[in-house]
Amino acid sequence: GGQRCVFDLRPGLKDAAGALVGGPRQFSFTTGGPTIRAVAPGADDGLVAEDQVFLLALNAVPTPTSVAAHAACLIDGVGEAVPIDLMPDATRDTILKAAAGNWQVRDLLVKAGWRKADYGDDPLPPRSIITAAKCRRVLPAGGRLTISWGGNVATANGLPAGQPKRLDFKVRAAFTAKLECARVNAAAACSPLETMRVSFSGDVPTAAALAVRLKTPDGRSLAPTTPTSRSNTLTAVSFKPPFTERGDYRIEIPAALTDDAGRPVANAARFPLAIRTGDFPPLAKFAGTFGILEAVEGGLLPVTLRSVESPVVAKALAGRDLAITSDADIAHWLQRLDSAEDRTSIETPIPGTDETRSTETTRNTPLITATTAARAFTISRDKNPRAFEVVGIPLAKRGFHIVELASPALGAALLGPGQTRYVATGALVTDMAVHFLWGRGTSLAWVTTLSDAAPVAGAAITVTDTCTGKLLWQGRTTASGRALIGDSLPPPASYGSCKYGTDHPLIVSARTAEDHSFTLSSWGNGIQGSDFGIAQGWGHDRRQVHAVFDRTLLRAGETINMKLIARTRTDAGFTKAPLAPTTLILRHLGSDATFTTPMAANGAATWTAPASAPLGDYAVELTGAPGAVNSAPGEPVTAGGFAIEDYRLPTIRARVTGPPGKQVAPSSVPLDLTLTYLAGGGVAHAPVKLRTTVSPRSVTVPGYDDWTFSADVIKAGIAPLDGDGEDGTPSPLR
The missing domain is CATH 2.60.40 (Immunoglobulin-like)
Structure with missing residues (x-):
């Protein structure tokens, strides 16, 4: 931006018909003035600091005089416009260097149109059109800021910004410390059974935060619990209960406590903070x-x-x-x-306001x-x-x-x-325990005593829908304490609800002359098959269809043969199920495109893939036909699958062999290249193209699990760690 372009028509210029071109002889255009394309931190990036430095991505370089005259910081509570100071180029360069890789800088470049959103390594634009700016006055904590960029902010050659722009920000709150404790109600004292917590409105160095103390009624000084994270900063410290009932405690903070930005505690006058614990809650x-x-x-x-x-x-x-x-x-x-x-x-309106008061x-x-x-x-x-x-x-x-x-x-x-x-x-x-296994065909209930696990014979068993109260089955246990239940129960479900869906839990009761017990089918938190590595299936369909293919990989235009075998699940295992002539659906799993082919009564089918068939995986689905296993209603049964791909069969094997030992920072690596026919013999005089790539690799050495051999360059100094133990060096942009 910031360019003014003028061009003149050449004397004697003629149009295509040979006539002289008339009208104006001079034309001009500009590439725009110093408008703000993006700013970091942005208005959506959270709160800004009281001494915030902004990076402005401009369309052109403005003059300091025009910025002083037509740009300002509008601050809540300040009755005048506060000037914006343009920082020296060295300040801008320091910020960009320190914030290299910072997401706010990348976002600034993306919004300005100078870098793709995929975080590619596009070259940076000229740094001269990235300006560091700062309000001349310190911003009030918790206030609001508007950067006003007037339309008359101009470049050295007089090109104005044009449209004015306003950028709104919120300033972070003052650095404060406060006590948090649990209370049985809003008017009660702190519970002596719950954790007391001192929280900070900003990040505090860990050592300084752990210097906070809780003074007990008997004069002891309690230290906060040690945090489990390795972060170098904390936002809160905690003191574990129990505490003395109706005790007078006191929170003390270090006199020189500051956050990681060096701000002192704004409400330090409230400390030492007196705390009183209440009674142990009812x-x-x-x-x-x-x-x-x-x-x-x-x-x-x-x-x-x-x-x-x-x-x-x-x-x-x-x-x-x-x-x-x-x-x-x-x-x-x-x-x-x-x-x-x-x-x-219940919510009750608060008179004179639009708010409500919640009552438990x-x-x-x-x-x-x-x-x-x-x-x-x-x-x-x-x-x-x-x-x-x-x-x-x-x-x-x-x-x-x-x-x-x-x-x-x-x-x-x-x-x-x-x-x-x-x-x-x-x-x-x-003294009875009722056990229940819910099956597809038959179910089993058995009853034992709690005192000695003996079977209970002759107990009356009832199975009832817990939602409707409908009696589904009744009978008695045998001498072994078991009751075999027929197919009168609905399909089994490991979950269920009376509010949602039709899968209702069942209640299975056992009664004798002296005792009564029951169990619910929804009580499934006991011993599970998965506790012992036993696989479990969740399908309710009793039909099982399996397709046997002559091959499972073919090209478009080729033919595939298959035979489908149908079986039915029963209590005794699998039984053979008849098939009827029907139509098979061959569904492409990527595009959902479908093809059909007839299937004979013996389950045999053949399909020739069209030349236009999409490449990828296909599923073979069996549709319904009266009088056979595939006549059951519902979704088609998936019998198997195959793939259509465009491939060539190789005739030559290529082999690249490197040196046997590990190469540590070599200047070159010798490679042996070999081409052989699969049928045998070497390939002579064949043109060869060798492509190489270098990929990052993590090196591990047995016995040195806690060592890193592929880390970045080590820089001497102290850097804060975040909650994950990573480098938490704050960006200059905050």
Whole structure:
């Protein structure tokens, strides 16, 4: 840019008809003034520093006088335009050299149109049209900046920029330190059971950050936990719990603490920062939403309590004796228990604003209502109610129980004053274990005792859809404790949901005169075949079709012969399945182009590839035909595949042999070249073209795994490391 071009018509210039050309004799154009093509850091590259230096990719070199007159920094809170200073060329060169390979510089060149987006090694444009600029005044932390580049910024020959341009930026916030801790609610003190964390708004050298101390009520000084990363800077340090209940702590930071840019802590006056821990938060917690309790061990349901009422009001709903008697009801209650754990809240408008206030409502209503036939009981505690204690709730009757606790103390801490929090779980008290294998044709259920793993004979088995409550099968176990289930069950699924899809989990129950137990098909987190290296298939299609080819590689225009063999999966293995005459689909996997060919009743088929057939892999698919294995509805069955390629059969073998030893920085490498016919004999007087390439290679030496023999040139000095242990030297562009 910055060029003004003028040309004149030659005297006597004639057009194609031989007439003299009339009109204006002089014409001119320009390549544009010093417009801003791109800037680094860009407006989308994050925050800029208070003393930020910008790289401006210009169309032409402006004069300092025009920049001073028509360009400025517009800063929030400053009532005047702040001049822009153009930095010396040496400053620009230093930045470009230090930022070599930096993505912001590459992005600057890409946006300016001087380098391809593929990060190629295109030569740099003339550095004279890359200008380093800086606002004359330090930018306020957390403020906004606009660089105004007027249309009258001009080159030395008077070419103006033309259209004015404005570039908006946000300045990074001041360097501050703050304490972060967990609280049971916004008004509570720090929890003595959670980590205390001091976070910084900028990167702090690791040694300086680890100098932060936590003073305990008894005068001890605690150091933060050592970070696991090898980074030379940190943005936070942590102190591990537990802490003293209702204790007065103090956070102390070094007096000379600065971030990696040398900025002091802006809110240093707040430190040492006093912290007070609160009470151990109330706790009423079961081990999970459901569990199995061994009846021979007493059927004790453990619950963990701390800082809640004594006694705790509770209700128990014993399914076998009271409301929960059917498998459908059990499945319904299990779903209710899971749904009750979902976090809920209500949003209420804040008067005078467009914002809302979120109020926690999780488990603020009971699952067991007053109208439910339930046994009420209380849990008395011998120890201090504020102490941590695991209490056993006796559930003497065998069967499925729903137990729910009500705690106003827990509700006041988690939900707000006057609220009650309800905590519920399901427990199956039994001495039977129900096992279930879901098959395609037949399924198997078997029942054993929990106490001695003995088979349970004569147990009544029912299989029910957990979503619809529909009874799918019922029967009894044999003397071996097993029940073989026919094909009355839906296709097996290792997953399922009542909310999505049609694959519903099944509940399989076993009942005797004294006991009741069940299992769900969705309980699949136990012993898996993959734990023992056993392969598992997930296909539900009982059809198996395999194509045998005379070859699997051919050229366009050639013929391929194939024979398809059909089998059906049964409980006893594979059985032969009949085939019927039909049409095979040959599908190109790259373009999805299809070809067809007929298949005989014996599964034989022949296809000649057209000369225009696309190259690549093909799949052979079997379509439907009445009365045979391929009559089943659904997607076609893939029987096999082949490939069409354009190739030549070699007749000559070429061999390049280098020296046997390793070559360490040689000036030349001798090579032996040999050409031989595959049928035998050497190839004489053949023209040879040798091509070479040099590729980077990582060298490893046995026994020196921690050594690097192909690293970059080592430079003496100290460089910061990032979180991955790599060179984290900050770019001058920040």
